[in-house]
Amino acid sequence: MGAFVGVDWGTTRLRAHLMDKEGAVVGTVETDDGLMAARPDGFAGALERAREKLDAPGLPVAMSGMVGSRQGWVEAPYADCPASFAAIADHAVAAPVNGADVLILAGVAQGRDGSVPADVMRGEETEIAGAMAALGVAEGVFVLPGTHTKWARVEDGRITGFRTFMTGDVFAALKGHTVLSAMMGEPTDWTAFGAGVRADPIDLGDAMAEFFSLRAEALLVGSNPDAAASRLSGRLIGAEISAALGAGEQPILVGSGAIRGAYERAFAALDRDIVPAPQDCAARGLALAARYWGWI
Amino acid sequence: MGAFVGVDWGTTRLRAHLMDKEGAVVGTVETDDGLMAARPDGFAGALERAREKLDAPGLPVAMSGMVGSRQGWVEAPYADCPASFAAIADHAVAAPVNGADVLILAGVAQGRDGSVPADVMRGEETEIAGAMAALGVAEGVFVLPGTHTKWARVEDGRITGFRTFMTGDVFAALKGHTVLSAMMGEPTDWTAFGAGVRADPIDLGDAMAEFFSLRAEALLVGSNPDAAASRLSGRLIGAEISAALGAGEQPILVGSGAIRGAYERAFAALDRDIVPAPQDCAARGLALAARYWGWI
Numbered sequence: 001m002g003a004f005v006g007v008d009w010g011t012t013r014l015r016a017h018l019m020d021k022e023g024a025v026v027g028t029v030e031t032d033d034g035l036m037a038a039r040p041d042g043f044a045g046a047l048e049r050a051r052e053k054l055d056a057p058g059l060p061v062a063m064s065g066m067v068g069s070r071q072g073w074v075e076a077p078y079a080d081c082p083a084s085f086a087a088i089a090d091h092a093v094a095a096p097v098n099g100a101d102v103l104i105l106a107g108v109a110q111g112r113d114g115s116v117p118a119d120v121m122r123g124e125e126t127e128i129a130g131a132m133a134a135l136g137v138a139e140g141v142f143v144l145p146g147t148h149t150k151w152a153r154v155e156d157g158r159i160t161g162f163r164t165f166m167t168g169d170v171f172a173a174l175k176g177h178t179v180l181s182a183m184m185g186e187p188t189d190w191t192a193f194g195a196g197v198r199a200d201p202i203d204l205g206d207a208m209a210e211f212f213s214l215r216a217e218a219l220l221v222g223s224n225p226d227a228a229a230s231r232l233s234g235r236l237i238g239a240e241i242s243a244a245l246g247a248g249e250q251p252i253l254v255g256s257g258a259i260r261g262a263y264e265r266a267f268a269a270l271d272r273d274i275v276p277a278p279q280d281c282a283a284r285g286l287a288l289a290a291r292y293w294g295w296i
Numbered sequence: 297m298g299a300f301v302g303v304d305w306g307t308t309r310l311r312a313h314l315m316d317k318e319g320a321v322v323g324t325v326e327t328d329d330g331l332m333a334a335r336p337d338g339f340a341g342a343l344e345r346a347r348e349k350l351d352a353p354g355l356p357v358a359m360s361g362m363v364g365s366r367q368g369w370v371e372a373p374y375a376d377c378p379a380s381f382a383a384i385a386d387h388a389v390a391a392p393v394n395g396a397d398v399l400i401l402a403g404v405a406q407g408r409d410g411s412v413p414a415d416v417m418r419g420e421e422t423e424i425a426g427a428m429a430a431l432g433v434a435e436g437v438f439v440l441p442g443t444h445t446k447w448a449r450v451e452d453g454r455i456t457g458f459r460t461f462m463t464g465d466v467f468a469a470l471k472g473h474t475v476l477s478a479m480m481g482e483p484t485d486w487t488a489f490g491a492g493v494r495a496d497p498i499d500l501g502d503a504m505a506e507f508f509s510l511r512a513e514a515l516l517v518g519s520n521p522d523a524a525a526s527r528l529s530g531r532l533i534g535a536e537i538s539a540a541l542g543a544g545e546q547p548i549l550v551g552s553g554a555i556r557g558a559y560e561r562a563f564a565a566l567d568r569d570i571v572p573a574p575q576d577c578a579a580r581g582l583a584l585a586a587r588y589w590g591w592i
Contacts (some may be wrong), residue, residue, distance in 0.1 A: 070515070078516075094536060108518055117506065118513035148508060164508040165501065166475060173469035179444065205461065206537025207500040208532070210413065212444060212460040217414035217485065219366070220374075220405055236504070243501025 001024055003296045004060045005051060006286030009067035010123060011035045015282070016050040018059075018074035021168045021296045024289030026281065029053040035066050036228070043073035060101040060295050066125035068093070068104040074295055078109030078120060080160040085129040085285075089292045105289055108159055119164050123282070124150045124254075128159060130284030131254045136181035140275070143244070143251045145259040147172075151244040151251075165240045168259065171233055174211065183218040185225030192227035192263060196234025201242050210235075237266045250274065254281050298322055299592050300356045302582030305363035306419060307331045309369075311578070312346035314355075319583030320575065325349040331362050339369035340393055356591050358582045361419035364389070364400040364408045374405030378454040381425040381581075385588045401585055404455055415460050419578070420446045420550075422453060426552045426580030427573035436571070437547045439506060439540070441555040441591060447540040461536045464555070467529050470507065480509060480528070481521030490522035492530025493565035497538050506531075515554075522550040525567040533562045546570065550577050 002018040008149045009015075012034035018027035033046035047240075051057055068076030074095050079087040091106035107122035123146045132138060138157040144150040147169050152162035187193060202210070214232065217223055241263075244252060250272075251265060256279040268272050278284070289296045298314040302321075305311075308330035314323035329342035334359035347353055364372030370391050374384040403418035420440045427476035428434060434453040440446040443465050471480040483489060498506070510528065513519055537559075541547060546568075549559060552575040563570050574580070586592045 109512075110510070111509070114517075117509040120512045120514050120515055121511055163505040164512070165504045166508040167504050169474040169506070170470070170504055173473040174466070175333050177469040177473040202500045203535070203539050204498045204500050204503040204532075205535040205537070208461045208463050208466055209459040209539065212462040213407070213413040213415055216405075216407070216416045216460070219416055220414050221410075236500075238437075239499070239540040240504060241501070241503040243499050243505065251467060253361070266561075273562050 002054070002056050002059055004062060004290045006283050006290070007047065007050070007061055007063040007067070008123065008282040008286070009034070009063055011066050014046060014050060016054060016282045017286070018054040018056050019283065019287055019290070023284070023291065023296060025115045025283050027054050031104060035069070035072055043067065043095070047102070048098070048189070052193060058100055062103055062105065062289045062291070062293075063095070064126035064282065064286060068107060069122055074104060076104045076106050078107045080112060081082040081108060081110040081154070081162070083108045083159045084158045085124065085125070085288060086292065087290045089123050090286045092289070101293075103289075103293070108162070110161055113170070116161065117163070119162055121150055121162060121164070124152065125159060126285035126289070127254050128152055128154065128285070130281035130286050131252055132157065133284055133288060134278050134281060135252065135275065137252070140253045141245065141249050142254055143263065144254045145263045146255065149240065158226050165244065167236050169242045171236050174232065175229055179215050180211065183215060183223060183225055184229040187226070187230040187233040189224070189227045189230040192230035193234040193262070193267060194269040196231035197238035197266045198235065199242055199270050202239055207239070233262070234266065234269070237262065238270065241266060241270060241272070245272065252277055279289070298350070298352050298355055300358060300586045301350060302357040302579050302586070303346070303351050303357055303363070304419065304498055304578040304582070305330070305359055307362050310342060310346060312350060313579045313582070314350040315579065315583055315586070319580070319587065319592060321363055321579050323341045323350050331365070331368055339363065339391070343393070343398070353394055356586070358399055358401065358585045358589075359391070360401045360422035360578065360582060364403060365401060365418055371401050372400045374403045375402060375406060377406040377458070377503050378451070378456045379404045379420070379421065380383060380454045381584060382588065384421050384425070385585045388585070392448065397589075399589070404458070412457065412460070417446055417458060417460070420448065421455060422581035422585070423550050423577040424448055424450065424581070425584050426577035427548055429584060431548065431571065431579060433548070434499055437541065437545050438550055439547045439559065440550045441559045442551065445536065459540060461540065463532050463536045467532050470528065471525055475511050476507065479511060479519060479521060480525040483526040483529040485520070485523045485526040488526035489558070490565040491528040492527035493522050493534035493562045494531065495534070495538055495566050498535055501529065503535070517573070529558070530562065530565070533558065534566065537566060537568070539563060541568065548573055551575070
């Protein structure tokens, strides 16, 4: 018996869960109605279709992710760091839908005043809350792989600071839109990926020469396109981890899918232990919001 | 009175000079018949049109640049480092044209044996030779700005090693094909460019977070698109210079156009002195080849 609907709505995907009074998932639909597909007047329709598929018309809806961005349905505010999940839930905004509550959780921001580098997240704050609940922790370093990977520090249950690394975005741009594009295949060669992951930091300037050298090597002695792409992907993710993770820190890995697997391999190549969070942290975080709002 | 034609033929432009017995330029035509426009069967036609415009039918032709690449007219070999200009001229290949000699100079390669990072150049070796002749030097650090900027070390008149930084290519990919694209204008704000140029090295991983922070700053407090693009361009060129140029070294700046101007500003922002080479070093190098081959 469903009590509410939890929706993780991102740039490319909509993932809607029918959830019960205990906060457990009892049904899920996933569609391509991401922000890039949905029109401003189409968010309500996309949500309605998802609720119908879940046989959950009229139930309240808790949403997180880019649906609350300026390009989304309704712009939700950002809670400033240090941000508790209560602040994130308190700053939720209502989507313009008749009937039951449809609320979009706030994102988290830092550096609005210039004191630290500016950064924003939408959706990851909910996953972090879900991971904390699942693991029973209130502090730690959380890594959330994606096109823009987030590294967040949590103390006393609050997100105190975070950094977004646009590693996947940089990789795709290098692979698809530079001189490297002619020689790059798909990053599916895990041996080459692991060889690319290195603990030593690399200077940005040196990296821009190292990248060209991949092209020159292909010209002079030949190279395997998939291995070349995999090595570059490993190199970038390794550089990110080296920059983000302090000595002795053990990060909590949150997320799912192929990108999570790549990070698992990168941490293994660096011989760094991680704490794996379950893959359904977004739903767990949405259940926390429903509980906070008294829906369950 | 023309004695030969010198052609600097790159990816996007063909620049042909009618040159006299002293090696001086007496006429120039520049067209869009770069490699990307010219078809494999069209190189001869493009060259013929340039020779006609110069009123120089039947004169021998010395060519350098990407016209000698695998995607060019005829693939010219690479001379290995340490490479003298005599070796570059000796390894020239003839283009399949009836009548007068039409020769394409060799490029320069390093790292074919894996002893140093692989790298290649085509065209810049000729500009370096021209710069050496113009300045009367046989050693130094030469910087040749471009989409792929070359930094070459010359000793005793030979190119002993070099590095290609794909800085301009990386900038264009970040500006045009990542999350930054929505907030980036044109890199025309020289104040912001200069502010972006910094001497301190930056780690590649940290850079991938810094780049995203530009986007977050635009969301949280707003930003000027041209200033943002200019600052990023300065940041990347500054990182390149910091990686490429040793303490106390004074580079010889070779090249022309807007990109040369950007590097001049970057060196000034870093308070680093340069030795400016004249802007016609390619023609000067082609004249050296003509002299080497006994054409003048």
